[in-house]
Amino acid sequence: xxxxxxxxxxxxxxxxxxxxxxxxxxxxxLPGDAINALIPIDAQQDREFVEQVREEWGLNDPMLxxxxxxxxxxxxxxxxxxxxxxxxxxDEIFHRLPVTAELMLVTxxxxxxxxxxxxxxxxxxxxxxxDQFVSGLSQVFLSIPGFVAGLFLIYxxxxxxxWLPATGWNRLSDGLLDNLKTVILPALSLALIEIAVYTRVxxxxxxxxxxxxxxxxxxxxxxxxxxxxxxxxxxxxxLTLITVVGLNIGSLLGGTVVVEFLFAMPGLGKRLLDAIFxxxxxxxxGITVFIATVYVAVNTxxxxxxxxxxxxxxxxD
Amino acid sequence: xxxxxxxxxxxxxxxxTTFSIPAGDxxxxxxxxxxxxxxxxxxxxxxSGSGKTVLARSIMRLNIGTNVTxxxxxxxxxxxxxxxxxxAMQDLWxxxxxxxxxxxxxxxxxxxxxxxxxxxHLRHHLGVSKAEADRTAVELLREVRIPEPEARLRAYPHxxxxxxxxxxxIAIALACAPSLLFxxxxxTALDVxxxxxxxxxxxxxxxxRDMAMVLVTHDLGVVAGRTDETLVMYxxxxxxxxxxxxxxxxxxxxxSEALLRxxxxxxxxxxxxxxxxxxxxxxxxxxxxxxxxxxxCPYAQDRCHEEAPPLAPSGGDASHAFACWTPVxxxxxxxxxxxxxxxxxxxxxxxxxxxxxxx
Numbered sequence: 307x308x309x310x311x312x313x314x315x316x317x318x319x320x321x322x323x324x325x326x327x328x329x330x331x332x333x334x335x336l337p338g339d340a341i342n343a344l345i346p347i348d349a350q351q352d353r354e355f356v357e358q359v360r361e362e363w364g365l366n367d368p369m370l371x372x373x374x375x376x377x378x379x380x381x382x383x384x385x386x387x388x389x390x391x392x393x394x395x396x397d398e399i400f401h402r403l404p405v406t407a408e409l410m411l412v413t414x415x416x417x418x419x420x421x422x423x424x425x426x427x428x429x430x431x432x433x434x435x436x437d438q439f440v441s442g443l444s445q446v447f448l449s450i451p452g453f454v455a456g457l458f459l460i461y462x463x464x465x466x467x468x469w470l471p472a473t474g475w476n477r478l479s480d481g482l483l484d485n486l487k488t489v490i491l492p493a494l495s496l497a498l499i500e501i502a503v504y505t506r507v508x509x510x511x512x513x514x515x516x517x518x519x520x521x522x523x524x525x526x527x528x529x530x531x532x533x534x535x536x537x538x539x540x541x542x543x544x545l546t547l548i549t550v551v552g553l554n555i556g557s558l559l560g561g562t563v564v565v566e567f568l569f570a571m572p573g574l575g576k577r578l579l580d581a582i583f584x585x586x587x588x589x590x591x592g593i594t595v596f597i598a599t600v601y602v603a604v605n606t607x608x609x610x611x612x613x614x615x616x617x618x619x620x621x622x623d
Numbered sequence: 624x625x626x627x628x629x630x631x632x633x634x635x636x637x638x639x640t641t642f643s644i645p646a647g648d649x650x651x652x653x654x655x656x657x658x659x660x661x662x663x664x665x666x667x668x669x670x671s672g673s674g675k676t677v678l679a680r681s682i683m684r685l686n687i688g689t690n691v692t693x694x695x696x697x698x699x700x701x702x703x704x705x706x707x708x709x710x711a712m713q714d715l716w717x718x719x720x721x722x723x724x725x726x727x728x729x730x731x732x733x734x735x736x737x738x739x740x741x742x743x744h745l746r747h748h749l750g751v752s753k754a755e756a757d758r759t760a761v762e763l764l765r766e767v768r769i770p771e772p773e774a775r776l777r778a779y780p781h782x783x784x785x786x787x788x789x790x791x792x793i794a795i796a797l798a799c800a801p802s803l804l805f806x807x808x809x810x811t812a813l814d815v816x817x818x819x820x821x822x823x824x825x826x827x828x829x830x831x832r833d834m835a836m837v838l839v840t841h842d843l844g845v846v847a848g849r850t851d852e853t854l855v856m857y858x859x860x861x862x863x864x865x866x867x868x869x870x871x872x873x874x875x876x877x878x879s880e881a882l883l884r885x886x887x888x889x890x891x892x893x894x895x896x897x898x899x900x901x902x903x904x905x906x907x908x909x910x911x912x913x914x915x916x917x918x919x920c921p922y923a924q925d926r927c928h929e930e931a932p933p934l935a936p937s938g939g940d941a942s943h944a945f946a947c948w949t950p951v952x953x954x955x956x957x958x959x960x961x962x963x964x965x966x967x968x969x970x971x972x973x974x975x976x977x978x979x980x981x982x
Contacts, residue, residue, distance in 0.1 A: 433689070516687075519729040526685055527744035527795065528716030537743075541734045616734060617779045 314606045318599070325598040326380070329591055330373045338585045340365060343389045363389075376591065385595075386588035388581070395592035398577060405475060405573035406562055408485075412493040413558060414551060417500035422547075424501070425508025426535055432513055440505060447502035452561045456495035456568045463491060473570035492569045496561050500554060507550050511543035518542070541615055548615065552608035556601050632803060632835050633659040633682070638695035638705075640674075640681045642688075647908040651677040653859040654695075659852075661802065662833040666846030666867060668882065669856035672904045675839045676725075678856070679805045681705075682837075683720055684712050699803070717744045721796035723825075725808040727788035731780040737791055738776030745798045763794040767824060786817035790824065797828060804829070807839045822849060843882050847871055855879045858905050858915035861934055865943035873943070875950040878916045884977070898977035901970045914947070921963055921971035922949040922956040 341356060344363065350356055360366050364375065379386060385395040428440035450458075464472035470491055476484040515521060516539060524534045563575035570576075574593060581589035613620045640652040652674045659665050667675045680686045682697045684704060696703045700719070704712065724730035731740060741763065742756035751759070757776060764772030767790040780788055789809060796804055806825055810818035826849055829836045838850055846853050846867055853870050855863040855878060863876035874880050884898040902919035905911055911918060917927035926948050934946040949956040963971035 519724055519726065520732040522685060522687070523722070523724055523730045523792075523795075524732070525687075526683065526716050526722045527747075528713045528718070528799075529744055529747055530713065533743075533747075538732050538735065542732070618733060618781050 314609075318602050318606070321602050322595060322598060323377070326377065326591065326595045327373060329594040330369070330376065333587050333590050334369050336582075336585065340389060340585050340587055343584050343586060376588075380595070385592040388586055388589045390581075390584050390586045390589070395588055398589065399574065399592060399596050402572060402574045402577045404478070405571055406559075406566070406575060408478070408489055409492055409496070409562055409566070409571070409573060410555070410558060412489050413496045413500060414555075416493055417497045417504055418547075418551065420497075421501050421504030422508055422540070425505045426512055426540065428505070428509040429512035429516065430531070430535055437509075440509070444502035444505045447498040450498055452495050452499065453564050453568055455498050456492065456565055459491045459495050460569075475569075475571045475573075488569075488571075492565045492571060495568075496558060496565055500558070503550060503554065504547055507546050508543060511546050512539050515539045515543045544615060545612065548608055548611050552605045555604045559597050559601065630661060631658050632661045632700060634696075634698040635682060636696045636698075638678065638681060638693065638697060640677050640686065640691065640693045643690040643692070649907045650910065651859050651907060652681060652693075653910070655854075655856075655859075655861055656695075657852075657854055657861070657864065659803075659835055659837065661835055662829075663852065664829060664836045664838060664850040666850035666853040667837060667839045667856060668841065668843055668846055668853060668879075670841050670882070670900075670904060672858075672907070673856040674859035674907075675841075675856050676807055677859075679722070679807055679837060679839050683716070683722060683805060685722065714748075717748045717799040717801065719801055720803045720805070721799070721801040722805040722807060723789070723792050723796045723809045726812040727785060727792050728780075728812065730792050731788055733780055735779075736776065737778050737780065737783070740780075741776070741791070741795055741798060744795075748799050759798070760794075763798055764791070766797075766828075767791070767794045769794075785813050786821065789813060789817075789821050793821070793824060793828070797832070800832065801834065803835045803837070805837045805839065808841065809838075810845070811841070842886065843879070844886050855882070858910055859907060860915065860946070862916065862947070863945040864934065865940075865945075869940060869943045873952075875937075875943070875945040875952070876916075876947050877920045877922050877949070877951055877956070879945075880951050881919075881921075881974075884974070898974065901973050919970050920949075921968070921974045922951070922959050923963065923968075923970075924949060924955070924959045 340363070341350070341360065344359055345356060364372055367375075376386065383396070385399075387394050388398055391398065424440050424444075428437040431437050460472045463470045470487050472491075474488055476488045478485045512535070521534060521538060524538045529538075559575070562573060563579055565571075566573040566576040567579055574597075578590065578593045580586075581593065635658075636656045638652055638655045639650070642649040642651060655674075655678055657665065667678065669675045677686065681693045682699075682704065684693075684707075686693070693705055695705065697705050699715070702711075704715065707715070731737075738757065738760060741760040742753070745751060745756045745759060746753065760776060761772045764775055769775055769787060769790050775783070775791075780791070783791065789812075793809075804825075809825060810821050813821060822845060825836065825838070828834070838846060840846060848867075850867045853863075853865060853867045854861050855870075855876060857878045863870065863874070863879045870879065874883060878900075881898075881900045885900055887897055900919055905915050905918070911928070913926070913928040913930050914920070914923075914932055917923040920927065930948075932946045932948050934944050936942070936944045937950070949959055960971055960974075964975045
């Protein structure tokens with residue numbers, strides 16, 4: 307167990323160095339200049355002043371030197387300050403994180419809760435109308451991008467029916483119901499594709515598991531079909547689902563950028579987008595590295611979950 | 624449980640099972656009939672693909688899939704199980720009929736502790752509490768000779784050896800005290816040293832519980848001395864059916880004889896050539912017109928290839944039936960064997976060589 311965690315920490319560190327370097331490189335290649343964010347255009351006439359600010363922020367140093375400086379600071383927990391708001395990057399991240407975290411959790415939770423019964427039902431009734439309906443539905447969900455689903459949901463539930471607000475955000479401290487009202491539509495627009503993917507994964511894994519002799523042997527004991535499906539088939543059929551959920555956290559984090567923008571949510575994704583437009587390099591760098599950390603951490607967690615689900619893996623490691 | 628301790632428990636009549644696949648209809652079981660008395664044992668013997676497993680699963684209604692059709696009747700304790708609704712079958716499975724599968728590695732769910740697999744049907748059928756079910760499970764494990772049964776309840780299947788797992792499977796099958804146990808090649812996947820122990824365990828449980836048992840195997844040696852009655856199957860049909868004692872005393876069907884001959888013997892000198900059955904089992908989508916075994920039979924005549932022999936007793940013993948035009952030991956058989964050897968028919972030559980080339 308301990309060597310397992312040690313190995314993972316080394317791998318996490320290596321991943322983060324690689325990710326942060328690539329981000330630094332890409333941000334550096336962006337057209338535009340950080341100086342525009344630091345000094346108003348009309349003040350830029352004063353070349354001497356501009357030069358002085360450049361020196362002050364270290365903008366004249368070669369990229370590698372700037373990266374090394376950033377990395378050194380980051381290692382001590384200092385991710386720099388936002389050029390625009392002059393708050394620290396860590397502050398900004400932790401201020402925005404709850405919104406995005408809740409959006410992600412609700413999305414993944416909703417998707418798994420809907421996809422598991424749908425996938426199990428489709429597998430159990432393989433080839434019948436139930437299966438065709440579920441497969442058709444997932445095909446439709448799969449082909450709708452999140453922002454299109456978002457626009458459609460806003461149109462139906464906010465504009466036509468008026469049940470839910472189109473945009474904005476209520477904190478959890480404002481009351482659970484009010485909070486849920488603002489999270490449900492963005493989560494749903496992200497969840498459609500996830501539901502489709504998870505349903506397919508669960509369906510095909512359960513179909514495979516149903517062929518196993520131990521399922522036949524459970525049948526021969528006179529157990530009810532529902533019991534066999536959920537107590538004997540589901541766990542062996544969930545390993546692929548767990549993997550896919552872990553991997554999809556990455557694309558979901560990307561998806562939140564668009565959806566938070568669409569629903570005007572004060573989340574991390576929206577903040578990242580703003581930072582890119584403002585050439586707020588430190589901010590972009592900080593958020594990207596944070597997202598990468600979460601991604602690697604989630605996938606390490608997934609490996610731990612395997613061990614919980616399958617006792618045979620526990621022994622192997 | 625209804626009925627007494629004597630009388631017919633299972634009556635199978637003209638059972639056919641067909642699997643429809645894109646290549647055609649696979650007729651895995653073609654017209655099998657037999658009776659099984661309460662508390663008695665029946666051996667079903669045949670090589671892979673002879674339909675013995677499908678037959679057992681057909682009677683238990685465990686062939687899954689929409690492409691399987693079973694016709695005929697299988698009357699269990701007065702009810703035709705082939706026409707019972709699924710829910711009624713679920714009540715029979717466990718307390719009335721149970722099955723021990725071939726491979727204990729795959730018959731136990733690898734992600735579920737032994738304890739739950741032993742008690743879940745017990746609790747479902749008998750409605751006992753968890754504590755009581757656990758006590759019964761410990762007793763069952765002790766009964767099938769598993770050391771430290773209390774600790775084993777918390778174990779996962781992969782923590783047990785193959786023999787132990789099969790013992791667990793047997794305990795699971797016995798848990799609800801069924802009146803009929805199907806043991807489908809229960810020792811095929813096990814080490815030779817463990818095979819005897821498992822067969823002895825099954826025999827002891829069968830006798831102690833006065834439970835009827837169907838023992839499916841490819842090994843004639845397994846049924847000898849362990850079953851009351853034996854059914855030899857070939858290509859989905861019964862080719863010979865007799866009380867086990869009578870069968871071994873006087874084997875009449877060439878296939879039964881060939882099966883017996885293909886068992887390796889330890890009392891022969893080492894490197895003795897094993898008399899394998901030449902050729903392959905027939906295509907069950909389009910079985911041969913005559914006797915299905917005729918293409919591989921050392922005693923085959925022209926008639927065998929054209930006309931299927933009926934399963935019928937011959938001579939004085941009404942309980943010993945076989946389906947053959949040239950039964951072992953008959954003058955017809957001797958005559959056609961000599962001719963087949965002379966003609967160089969591979970099946971006949973192989974038998975001739977194995978027996979020392981007498982002719």
